[in-house]
Each structure stands twice: as structure tokens, then as C-alpha cells.
Amino acid sequence: xxxxxxxxxxxxxxxxxxxxxxxxxxxxxxxxxxxxxxxxxxxxxxxxxxxxxxxxxxxxxxxxxxxxxxxxxxxxxxxxxxxxxxxxxxxxxxxxxxxxxxxxxxxxxxxxxxxxxxxxxxxxxxxx
Amino acid sequence: xxxxxxxxxxxxxxxxxxxxxxxxxxxxxxxxxxxxxxxxxxxxxxxxxxxxxxxxxxxxxxxxxxxxxxxxxxxxxxxxxxxxxxxxxxxxxxxxxxxxxxxxxxxxxxxxxxxxxxxxxxxxxxxx
Numbered sequence: 001x002x003x004x005x006x007x008x009x010x011x012x013x014x015x016x017x018x019x020x021x022x023x024x025x026x027x028x029x030x031x032x033x034x035x036x037x038x039x040x041x042x043x044x045x046x047x048x049x050x051x052x053x054x055x056x057x058x059x060x061x062x063x064x065x066x067x068x069x070x071x072x073x074x075x076x077x078x079x080x081x082x083x084x085x086x087x088x089x090x091x092x093x094x095x096x097x098x099x100x101x102x103x104x105x106x107x108x109x110x111x112x113x114x115x116x117x118x119x120x121x122x123x124x125x126x127x128x
Numbered sequence: 129x130x131x132x133x134x135x136x137x138x139x140x141x142x143x144x145x146x147x148x149x150x151x152x153x154x155x156x157x158x159x160x161x162x163x164x165x166x167x168x169x170x171x172x173x174x175x176x177x178x179x180x181x182x183x184x185x186x187x188x189x190x191x192x193x194x195x196x197x198x199x200x201x202x203x204x205x206x207x208x209x210x211x212x213x214x215x216x217x218x219x220x221x222x223x224x225x226x227x228x229x230x231x232x233x234x235x236x237x238x239x240x241x242x243x244x245x246x247x248x249x250x251x252x253x254x255x256x
Contacts, residue, residue: 002130002201004247012245019215020203020249042203044171068246070198073130075148075170087147117140118196119132121148 001046001074001124005059005066009051013038016047030103035059037103048103072110074122080107083123087111099125129174129202129252133187133194137179141166144175158231163187165231176231200238202250208235211251215239227253 006012009027016022022040029036034057040047050071052060062071077083080099088094093112102108106124113120134140137155144150150168157164162185168175178199180188190199205211208227216222223238230236234252241248 004245006245015245019218019220019244043173045173069241070201070247073198090147092147113197116147117132117134117143119198 001048001076001122002070003048003050003072003074003122004069005062005071006049006051006068007063009036009038009049012049012051016040016049022047026104028103029053030101032101033058033103035103039104046104072120072122074108074124077123077125080109080123080125083125084109087123092116099123129176129204129250130198131176131178131200131202131250132197133190133199134177134179134196135191137164137166137177140177140179144168144177150175154232156231157181158229160229161186161231163231167232174232200248200250202236202252205251205253208237208251208253211253212237215251220244227251 013024017024022042024038024040026039034052034054036051036053038049050059054060084094093115095112096109099107099109102124105126107127108122108124111121141152145152150170152166152168154167162180162182164179164181166177178187182188187199212222221240221243223240227235227237230252233254235255236250236252239249
């Protein structure tokens with residue numbers, strides 16, 4: 001999944017639908033993360049637009065610092081706890097040692113971009 | 129496709145293979161664009177790592193300005209000329225009015241991030 005920080009979900013959804021021809025199939029608010037999200041699918045990959053719902057949210061801070069743009073990449077795993085343990089054991093710095101709740105019913109955890117060649121990288125798992 | 133600017137293709141390939149468990153299936157130099165590229169596949173989506181081969185290349189300049197990280201998103205189209213005409217007609221600013229040769233045997237053209245909510249966006253077509 002590709003997470004993209006935008007100022008206005010409404011305007012960005014128009015662009016992804018009208019210009020790129022994708023179809024927004026879900027809009028969801030994740031209060032914990034202070035974001036509203038919109039989901040698109042290209043092949044097996046999801047694009048998730050992220051609009052901040054609060055000035056002190058991580059997406060608002062990202063846009064303030066970098067402007068709108070790609071925020072993170074997420075990779076699905078079958079066992080997020082084992083995945084975090086494995087990559088940590090290989091020397092990767094973690095932002096989240098313990099998974100937290102993300103959008104789309106996922107458990108998520110971020111690896112630190114200092115360890116991942118500048119790409120904020122998320123592991124995620126759809127728990128049954 | 130997700131294009132990611134890196135300083136060292138070799139080190140980044142190790143990370144994507146050993147940590148994320150992906151498999152690099154091709155390495156290619158694109159002289160026109162002053163880059164060496166490495167390709168990975170996740171589902172139907174390609175990840176392309178980009179290392180500059182010259183100090184004045186666009187990837188070298190990107191890293192100098194932003195550091196390593198995600199450089200662009202590319203979307204496949206069946207007719208890149210028609211695609212460019214269509215999005216341009218809808219008011220999207222183009223970097224390339226005429227497609228040029230990219231890696232992986234593709235014709236490519238970039239839309240301007242000012243028109244695409246901060247995401248440098250490429251249209252690409254595999255010409256027969």
C-alpha cells in the first residue's frame with residue numbers, strides 16, 4: 001500500500017478518479033491517527049490518501065514540513081509481531097515495537113526511515 | 129510502479145531482499161536518464177530503485193535536495209500519447225509533452241507534481 005498525504009481528501013479524490021481513472025472504494029476516519037483516509041486499488045496494490053483531522057496530527061506535520069506527497073509504503077505480512085522481531089533482529093530501527101490499530105481493520109507498525117533508505121515503511125497485518 | 133531514489137543500489141538491494149523478502153529480478157542502466165535501476169515485484173506492482181550515475185542527474189539532484197526516498201509513482205497506460213493529451217486537456221501540467229525512453233523498455237512521460245497533489249507522477253506504456 002502507498003500512503004499519500006494530502007491537504008484536501010475531496011480535491012485529491014477528484015484527481016485520482018477523474019484524471020487517473022481510479023475508483024475510490026472506501027473513505028474512513030481513524031481517530032487514533034487523526035486522519036481521514038480514502039482508498040483506491042491498482043492491481044493488488046492499494047493507494048491510501050491521508051488527510052489530517054488535527055493540526056498536531058502526524059500527517060499535518062508531514063505536510064507542514066515536506067508539502068503534500070507520498071508519506072509511506074506498507075507491506076502486508078502474515079504475522080506482524082514475528083515480522084517486527086525479525087527485522088529488528090537484523091538491525092532495523094523500529095518506530096513501533098508493538099503494533100497499533102490502523103485504517104482498513106489492519107494492525108500496523110512503522111520501521112524507521114533511517115533504516116529503510118529514506119522510505120517510511122509500514123508492516124501491516126489483517127487480523128482474523 | 130514505485131520509483132525510489134537511493135544512494136547505493138547495492139546496499140538498497142540488500143535491504144529489499146534480506147529485510148523485506150523481495151527478489152531483485154533485473155538491474156539495468158538507462159544512460160539517457162543517468163540512472164542504474166533495480167526492479168522488484170510485489171503483487172502486480174513494481175518497485176524500481178534508482179541510483180544516479182552522474183552528479184548532475186535528476187536522481188542525484190533529488191537526493192541532494194530531499195535525501196533518499198520515494199521519487200515517483202508510475203501508472204501503466206495503453207496509449208501514452210492519448211493519455212497525455214487527455215490529462216493535459218483536463219488542466220494537468222506536463223513535464224514531458226512527448227514521451228521519452230525509460231527503463232524496462234517503456235515509453236514514459238511525467239506529470240508535474242504541482243498538478244498531482246505533490247506526487248511526481250509518470251505515465252508509461254510498453255510499446256509493442
